[in-house]
Amino acid sequence: MKKSVFYHAGCPVCLSAEHEILELMDPATIDVVHLGEEKSKIQDAENAGVKSVPALVTPTGNVLHINYGASMADVKN
Amino acid sequence: MKKSVFYHAGCPVCLSAEHEILELMDPATIDVVHLGEEKSKIQDAENAGVKSVPALVTPTGNVLHINYGASMADVKN
Numbered sequence: 001m002k003k004s005v006f007y008h009a010g011c012p013v014c015l016s017a018e019h020e021i022l023e024l025m026d027p028a029t030i031d032v033v034h035l036g037e038e039k040s041k042i043q044d045a046e047n048a049g050v051k052s053v054p055a056l057v058t059p060t061g062n063v064l065h066i067n068y069g070a071s072m073a074d075v076k077n
Numbered sequence: 078m079k080k081s082v083f084y085h086a087g088c089p090v091c092l093s094a095e096h097e098i099l100e101l102m103d104p105a106t107i108d109v110v111h112l113g114e115e116k117s118k119i120q121d122a123e124n125a126g127v128k129s130v131p132a133l134v135t136p137t138g139n140v141l142h143i144n145y146g147a148s149m150a151d152v153k154n
Contacts, residue, residue: 020135025101058097067142
């Protein structure tokens with residue numbers, strides 16, 4: 001099964017959302033990507049349609065932006 | 078087990094998010110509340126901390142605001 005990807009940038013809002021998402025969904029179905037630590041993946045996230053983090057990209061390619069932690073512009077800096 | 082509650086107001090953003098959430102999580106663990114049709118539940122949602130819809134209130138009481146469909150002020154009108 002294709003996995004969901006949870007993108008975050010380590011901010012408190014992100015970590016709180018990550019904790020909840022991993023509780024609610026099967027953790028085995030989610031890849032967690034910390035864009036602050038893996039800046040090479042920022043382009044992947046933007047290509048997937050991620051506008052802000054935290055965000056969950058689903059197996060069908062839809063993007064669920066959760067709460068509002070930081071814009072992608074902030075993540076790059 | 079205490080259920081999550083997914084609040085929405087029937088807008089396209091809400092319905093898209095609802096579809097994704099019900100795919101990703103076990104639907105048996107989620108109550109879906111349409112605030113446009115059940116206005117009596119708007120107060121419950123506000124008490125839970127819901128600021129905009131669609132939003133998922135988790136069993137632990139945290140609120141995940143997903144994308145951004147409509148503010149609670151819009152839902153009341």
